[in-house]
Amino acid sequence: MSKGATVIEILNRLVDEIESHLGDDIDIDGIAAASGTTGYHVRRMFSSLSGMPVSEYVRRRRMTVAASDVVGSEDLLSIAVRYGYGSTEAFGRAFRAVHGVAHGVVRRDGGPLRSQPQLRFRLTVEGSIPMDVRITERDAFRLIGHAARVPLIHEGANPHIQAHIASLPVDEHTRLKRLGDTEPAGILQVSADVDADYAEGSELTYLHGVAVSAGSPVPDDLDAIEVDRGAWAVFRTSGAYPAALQAAWAATATEWFPSNPWRLRPGPSLVAVIDRAEDFSTATTELWLPIERS
Incomplete structure (x- = not known):
């Protein structure tokens, strides 16, 4: 695979590799490296x-194709091994998770079956709504505050995060603001620690806090996250909260990264609330994503 391929080209190559090796483990890191990017x-x-995560797509495609074999008379262990499973039990669990019924039912009745079509990624550039983004280089810094493990939720308010914030004393926000001494402010x-597949329901570490310089002391009752030196893409958005922020987050993948010579690098993502309505129904926010040149 050649260097300099676009995100869309790389994703379509990955889909082709998955389709050609449904019974094998997919070396995503190797495919990415050969295309000049990262897994x-x-x-x-x-x-x-x-x-959906790559792993879920692979499972759905395997079980979609395997269904035609299950309907036949071949022994189930041979089918299971063909699609990368070491036992009929493991294959059966995956089959039921995708189709909603046991493979025995499908073999007897011919269905019901759920199909996962082969994906094909395409880039459609509308250009009607420009994204407000700036690139900034930052030295290493530290994030301090109150951390909790919470599940990832893609749309709507995250009740686990809301409960974590609500558990903090009212005056703790004032104290945290006094401790912050570098950008992003506030x-x-x-x-x-977000799952690389960004799977909904997977756990991440949420920290409610502030940014401080790398050498700043950490109070004993606060958690800390060390942030490496590097570049950041800062996306500013205004509107209904959290809908406008989540839409901007999605647009970074569908519009900005495919059209710009940058890629995500490992590291925390940050949201700074610049301004908000009293009831938090609307807000102006900045989404900070760690990036590096493609």
């Missing part, structure tokens, strides 16, 4: 654009 970026872009919503 981390490919996994995040795949999940953002398709709405109280930050930090997502760290």
